[in-house]
Amino acid sequence: GAVVSQHPSRVICKSGTSVKIECRSLDFQATTMFWYRQFPKKSLMLMATSNEGSKATYEQGVEKDKFLINHASLTLSTLTVTSAHPEDSSFYICSANPQAGEYEQYFGPGTRLTVT
Amino acid sequence: LAKTTQPISMDSYEGQEVNITCSHNNIATNDYITWYQQFPSQGPRFIIQGYKTKVTNEVASLFIPADRKSSTLSLPRVSLSDTAVYYCLVGGGSGGYQKVTFGTGTKLQVIP
Numbered sequence: 020g021a022v023v024s025q026h027p028s029r030v031i032c033k034s035g036t037s038v039k040i041e042c043r044s045l046d047f048q049a050t051t052m053f054w055y056r057q058f059p060k061k062s063l064m065l066m067a068t069s070n071e072g073s074k075a076t077y078e079q080g081v082e083k084d085k086f087l088i089n090h091a092s093l094t095l096s097t098l099t100v101t102s103a104h105p106e107d108s109s110f111y112i113c114s115a116n117p118q119a120g121e122y123e124q125y126f127g128p129g130t131r132l133t134v135t
Numbered sequence: 136l137a138k139t140t141q142p143i144s145m146d147s148y149e150g151q152e153v154n155i156t157c158s159h160n161n162i163a164t165n166d167y168i169t170w171y172q173q174f175p176s177q178g179p180r181f182i183i184q185g186y187k188t189k190v191t192n193e194v195a196s197l198f199i200p201a202d203r204k205s206s207t208l209s210l211p212r213v214s215l216s217d218t219a220v221y222y223c224l225v226g227g228g229s230g231g232y233q234k235v236t237f238g239t240g241t242k243l244q245v246i247p
Contacts (some may be wrong), residue, residue: 023178025178049201053235056238062222062237062238062240063179063237064237065221065235065236065237091160093187110176112178112179112192114178114179122185123169123181124181124235125176125181126171126178126179126180128177128178129176131176
């Protein structure tokens, strides 16, 4: 099956710094990827839809200037958490569809962000 | 996006069959039903997908009644390693790339 990877798997940063998380589709091209955030014992919350070659579409309540998304190629989307604060500590997960019309999404392993 | 409702949690003994039901009353004509499994600190993993009637693969079965307003994920002979959160998602099927909304999920605890 399709494989999606994320890097890093775990990151600790100081408050006020920025952190970049990468999401890669390893064996397929993805013009669209999705970014989720998951707090402990909670469900996944969709943050934004990442579109290759165009601006990301953010869900209501998600600050686009704080969570910068870049989808520069058909296999890579990045999420940058800018000026991170402790409340941004969470589990960030990306996903992608191998092709249009297919509803089966493949999820990355997630990135644990801890802001101290 | 269709909203889904699942039981928050379920317990089952090892070796038993587990059935998790999901309600999705406002499912659209083109929507598919997909179930995912998630272990702690991991991304969700695809289990099974269906549109109507019954779908079976090597790990589970999915039962969908004619009105498609609900669906039931059936896990045969669960083991301790099946302890996880199971999510029912509804959507997609109309072309393009479909974003999905996760519900609360069902936390399955398998007991020895």
